[in-house]
Every structure is written in structure tokens, then in C-alpha cells.
Amino acid sequence: MLFKSWLITLINQLIENVNKKVVLVCGSGGVGKTTTAAAIAIKSAKLDRKTVVITIDPAARLAQALGLSNMTNEPNQVPTQPNLWAMQLDMKRTFDDLVTRIASPEKANQILNNSFYQTLATTFSGTQEYMAMEKLGELIDRDEWDLIVVDTPPSRSALDFLDAPARLSLFLNGKLARFLMNSGRSGITKILSAGFSIFATTVGKILGNQVLQDASKFIALFDDVFGGFQQRATKTYQVLKDPQSAFIVVATPESAALKEADFFLKRLADDGMPIVGLIVNRCARKPAAISIRESETLLENTEETNARTILNLHIANVRTYRQQQLLLKERKIDLAVEESSEDLSDPQMLANLLS
Secondary structure, three states: OOEEHHHHHHHHHHHHOOOOOEEEEEEOOOOOHHHHHHHHHHHHHHOOOOEEEEEOOOOOHHHHHOOOOOOOOOOEEOOOOOOEEEEEOOHHHHHHHHHHHHOOHHHHHHHHOOHHHHHHHHHOOOHHHHHHHHHHHHHHHHOOOOEEEEEOOOHHHHHHHHHHHHHHHHHHOOHHHHHHHHHHHHOHHHOOOHHHHHHHHHHHHHHOHHHHHHHHHHHHHHHHHHHHHHHHHHHHHHHHHOOOEEEEEEEOOOHHHHHHHHHHHHHHHHOOOOEEEEEEOOOOOOOOOOOHHHHHHHHHOOOOHHHHHHHHHHHHHHHHHHHHHHHHHHOOOOOOEEOOOOOOOOHHHHHHHOO
């Protein structure tokens, strides 16, 4: 991983700044996002800041990066790192806990046992991202941590994470939800409007009457607690826009990854989110000052196996370096980098580079 020297300084200042409470590491899949998040958390812990790192990604990459066999939905201390806790979002458990906290015991029991809710809490698109917003809000409200580091899912899903409050409101205020809410309160068969009767029949055929009835009951029950959900999500969203938060975007010097990073950075800027910078990972090191033509001439004049291997690797590196530099120049990304011979796929080594 190659960093601008000023970016190293900037990240260190970010970690050392006691007014910074939340760092979100974003990027497309496979760019080193989780390694970066883990390294920032490790460095923060080494500075005696009580730090928790949470992954929203259901894959177990953060646990692997920290050398853990597994993680749970609650912060657990990392044995090898004093001051560091780690956790992985459990969507269903987070949803259950939220319902239990916000609803009355009787209503919570009805919601938790509703089959439509059980499906919503485990499989519906957007639930993962909304529950991530809820869990982050919970960690912030607990006020136990000097720094919260969030390893977000790949960029497009990370946008779903930011959009969670608005999407939930849109769903619960939409025509289908209002219809289900009304039918849940009065009963499907008691809706007298001919138009609604036709609509109910059509929806019933598509979803099945039992599913429709369960959904109606759930929406009617959920209506009373929706305000609490919406308020909490909106509050957390506002924290993310506050200067106490910071976004770091990670990419690789490849067209698709940089395009995704550009898209995400623009969206963050449009939303007024506090952006720290862009990390371009896995850049080729600047090659030795031997041209491809000179290397090919040397290849023609040697039969020694090791020498030929080194020359071929050098030629490949020169080509990769040139391609990457051209791509970065086209996107106006100037990499005056600080190089390291360490294996920076290891977050511990990356944390050392930040020292």
C-alpha cells in the first residue's frame, strides 16, 4: 500500500484528534478497505484511545484481519490489542433488540412473532444497511469509545447505508404500506372501496392472502414505533455529517475501482459529509531507471535463469507502473508516495507505517 506522505500525516492527525469520534472507511470490494479500517483501529488503540471497530460487511474479513476466529454483535476485546474492541453486525439481533427497546413488551412480542417481520428482519433489501445505522447510533449513544471505526460494505451498499433513514420513511409512507396499515387495522375484508377491493385481490394473488394479512398486521403494529426508528436513524445520519466524523475512501489503481471511488466521493460531497481523502492501494513501486528496451537487450544477451527472471519481472513492473500512472494522471490523482517494503496486507504492519 502506497501513501502520500501528507496523507499519512493527515490520517495520524485524524486518529490523534480527540474531537474525532467516528471514522468510516469506504470503497468497492477487494481494494483493501477492511485492512485499512483494522489498521486505523489498531493505531488508535496504540495511542491509548479506547477504540471499537465494527464491520457491516457480512463477510468475515475483519475477523481475519485482526486474527480472530469469530466476532459477535457486541463489542469484544481483541486479546492481542489493549484498548481495541471489534464486532460484526448481526442484522436480525440488532432489529430484535431495537423493537424490544422501543415498543411496549406486549407490542414487541407481537412484532417479533409476526412472520412478515421475521422475513423482513433477515432477507429484505435495505434492512442490513438500516440496522447498521441503528447499531452505529447505539455505539455513539453509549459514549464508551474514544473512536468508532466503521468498515462499510462495498460502495453501492455503503450508499444504501447512508440512505437508510430516507428509504425507511419512503417505504412506510408509501401507498402499499398505507394500504397494508389500513387493512391491518380494519381487516382485509372490511375495506369497502371497490378500488381497494380490486387492489387487495391483486396483491393477495401475488403475495398470498396469509402473507398479506401478516404484512398488514406488522405494518399496523410497526406504525406506533416507527417514529422511534426514524428519529434514531436521522440522529445518527446527522452525526455522520458533523465534523466529529470522517470518511476515508479506498481504491486501487484500476479503472473500475477509481470510477467507483469518484462516484462515492461525489456523493459524499453532495451530502455534505466530512471527507478526509482517498487512499490508492496496491500501486506498483517506481521501477529502477532501466528502460524496457534496455532490459530486452540484456535479455537477448544472457542465458542465466535468475537474471532473465529478474529482467522479465522488471519489464512487467515498468509496464504496470506506466499504466497506473497514466490512469491516475487522467483522473488528476498525483501520487507522491512514501513506499514501504513491509507486507501491508497485514493491518499491524500498516498501523506501524502510520507511526
